[in-house]
Amino acid sequence: MTRRVLIIDDEPAIRDMVTFALRAEFETVAVGDVREAQLAIADHVPDLILLDWMLPGISGIEFARRLRREMLTRYVPIIMLTARGEENDRVGGLEAGVDDYVVKPFSARELLARMRAVLRRARGEDVDGTVSVGGLRLDTAAHRVHAGDAAVPIGPTEYRLLLFFMTHPDRVFSRPQLLDHVWGGNVYIEERTVDVHIRRLRKLLEEHGLDGMVQTVRGSGYRFSATTG
Structure with missing residues (x-):
């Protein structure tokens, strides 16, 4: 975009x-x-x-x-x-x-x-093009995600969502804000689309025990954090 x-x-x-x-x-x-x-x-x-x-x-x-x-x-x-x-x-x-x-x-x-x-x-890009939060590592050059040593197969929308989350950890974002930052404000889609992709992202991370990093903040939106407790 x-x-x-x-x-x-x-x-x-x-x-x-x-x-x-x-x-x-x-x-x-x-x-x-x-x-x-x-x-x-x-x-x-x-x-x-x-x-x-x-x-x-x-x-x-x-x-x-x-x-x-x-x-x-x-x-x-x-x-x-x-x-x-x-x-x-x-x-x-x-x-x-x-x-x-x-x-x-x-x-x-x-x-x-x-x-x-x-x-x-x-965007949180460091010198070697990687972003790391908790047990996740995202390679911005290769568009690849790893949980520890295991590759996480991920689609383009979930990749953009995860990249945004990992470069803005521990901050709460509403659905409209995520639509603006991840999809672009000129793309007219429903807010519940965010929920669909959040569920898909959590399912991808669940296999590696990291789905708790994507957190729902009741009444506000979503937060991404290495602290899952």
Whole structure:
């Protein structure tokens, strides 16, 4: 699936330049203020947000804090775009929950490199392309899953679901959030589809005694945790 990037900047020239630079690799939505950004997020949670520091009505820093407080956007990577490059400014941005900081003027090549790096970190990919939680190991390059030394045969949807869970352990996600992050917000399927694939994933892990890692949180959704007690 093509990853979606939300560009929030009140300068039309910057929005146009960034949209043009990303066109070959990403789907983009560009807005000029926080109100438009909130509408865009409600329509489809993006995979990454490019956020200008200086916005009308509210600063990008304050909006980043707001995004981190909201469950829907708590784990969406944010890159701050700003002309303020002093150390105190960068520290302030990072403390607000921003994942990276790109100082204007910037090149399209630098921005793309930083976006790719932030997205890799958000997916939990380490140097050798593996993610491990408890007794499970997922190879992101080969798309293979192992429980201990045993291979776990897994379909593409259950693989994406497991990858998302393993890169966001011990966090509770509602069905709509899982639909957004695993299937994509522009795919119109019923929420109970999540339950179907959760059952399939648990059945795959049950043979290895690991089905308890996929936990139902009553009234909230699902959590993936190595702690099954």
